[in-house]
Amino acid sequence: MSRPFNRERGKTRTLVLHSATKLFIENGYTNTRIKDIANDSGVGYNEIFRMFIDKDNLLSHLVDLVIECQFEMSKDVLKEKSDDLLLLYMFECALQLYIAESNENIREMYAVSYSMPSTSLKIYQYLTDKLENIFKEYLPHYETKDFYELEIAVAGIMRGFIINPCNMYFTMDRKIKRYIKTILKIFEVPKEKTNELIEIISSYDLKAYANEVINKLYEYIINRT
Secondary structure, three states: OHHHHHHHHHHHHHHHHHHHHHHHHHHOOOOOOHHHHHHHHOOOHHHHHHHHOOHHHHHHHHHHHHHHHHHHHHHHHHOOOOOOHHHHHHHHHHHHHHHHHHOHHHHHHHHHHOOOHHHHHHHHHHHHHHHHHHHOOOOOOOOHHHHHHHHHHHHHHHHHHHHOOOOOOOOHHHHHHHHHHHHHHHOOOOHHHHHHHHHHHHOOOHHHHHHHHHHHHHHHHHHHO
16 A cells, blocks of 8 residues: 555655756755745645755755766776776766866755765765775775774865866866875875876766766656655
């Protein structure tokens, strides 16, 4: 008896997340109200609050999907070229920087995500296991708690790189290279490996992949909710 209800609730959730994504990208997170999302999605104002509590929590759920979408895209791009988890992680980070640079409203979404306790905690938890899996060989004496602390530091660096737009001096190419060098220095990755990763990542058209992630995000939301 519960299946039709759950299926209908899933459709409603998808409508809300789809409209929220569109309005956050078009108008900005700050300028978008729950009322606007209700009007665009056709879902009642009170129903949205029952499902997501508030706009911050709605963004938190959306961030989960954006991170998943980034990761899936990165994995698809590299699957036939390499199974190096470190390369996959840094490619995903570089892709995120390109996505944030593509649209000021997306930049705001990321910046808020790395600032709010609810969304930033999800990011820390999501990435801690990944960091331990990737960097344990470079930091064998580190425990999970150590990687959690490093993820807090890494997230702060990512936020700093996101909120500072590129200019004629701080180009996108320099931003990506500086970010990779900074992060891998924290994890004590050898310089030779760092330079190798930079060379590989720089060979991809990350701007095109970033646009593809944005275009596929709506479809991804429909399939995942």
